[in-house]
Amino acid sequence: MNHKHLVYSFILFSFSLNLVCCSKDNPAPGKGKSSAIFNPNKEYGTVTDIDGNEYKTITIGTQTWMAENLRVTHYQNGDPIPNVKDNVVWSQLSTGAYCSFNNTKNLDSIATFGYLYNWFTCVDERNLCPDGWHVPSDEEWTTLVTYLDNGDNEFDPNGTGTNGLVGGRMKEAGTTHWAIPNQGDNSSGFTALPSGSREYSDGFFYNTQRRCFYWSTSKFSNIVSFERSMSANYTSIVRQVLPNGNGMAVRCIKD
Structure with a gap:
């Protein structure tokens, strides 16, 4: 085999290796691989953000939601979202920012749990969701929860109360990620994960494996806004x- 054939063979091998590495089961370098457990009986779609991250999507009633936590680092127009790691700086923010839980660099963890964003990021007109998607309002969350209530009449959409069953229908099943005694069955396909939170007051991280918090765009006052947990x-x-300065997960909803 002459030198030219060796070069061609090497190029072909490199191209084939790149295809394998960038397949769905072998994500491209820098993306990580999610270990989230989805409902095998549900049909999921996909959507891709500006960074090239692909997310599963699920239609529930009349709405289509991301079935994974957002992990984008740029607004829709390409502007970067600041990644703020310092606790003091985080506690003083009044503009958009994101972080990973405990500032981890573990790409698989980030792919699974997503990033935590403050509320200012969620209402920025540059939009952190993919084109054709947006951060849900409090009303859109209420529509989802009321649909999943299935007539159980345990949810008060006008109060700050709880629903006895809907959270279980939305949470990932099992205790791979959720702490014991998680009773979620993920019958909705929403696949909520215990991504924890970052407090505005001190910049510290809390609640991993135990709780999830999801922003809405609806503010209650100039300092606090509605969320679901x-x-x-x-x-x-x-x-x-x-x-509004808390760091919490984001699920986008289709326009």
């Missing part, structure tokens, strides 16, 4: 208000 200890979902 779930816990490993309960099958409920809670509607409450938390400081």
Whole structure:
């Protein structure tokens, strides 16, 4: 085999190796691989963000949601979202920012749990969701929860109360990621994961494996806004208000 044939063979091998490495089961370098456990009886779609991250999507009632936590680092127009690691700086923010839980660099963990964003990121007009998607309002969350209530009449959409069953229908099943005694069955396909939170007051991280918090764009006042949360200890979902500077997960909804 002459030198030219050797070069061609090497190029062909490199191209084939690249195809394998970038397949769905072997994500491209820098992306990580999610270990989330989805409902095998549900049909999922996909959507891709500006960074090239692909997410599963699920239609529930009349709405289509991401079935994975957002992990984008740029707004839709390409502007970078600041990655703020310092606790003091985080506690003083009044503009958009993101971080990973405990500032981890583990790409598989980030692919599984996503990033934590403050509320200012969620309402930025540059939009952190993919084209044709947006961060849900409090009303859109209520539509989802009311649909999953299935007539159980345990949810008060006008209060800050809980629903006894809906959270379990939304949480990933089992205890691979959720702490014991997680009773989630993920019958909705939403696949909520215990991504934890970052407190505005001190910049510290809390609640990994035990709770998830999801932002809405709806503010209650100039300092707090509505969100939804779930816990490993309960099958409920809670509607409450938390400081706009908190770092929490984001699920986008289709326009």
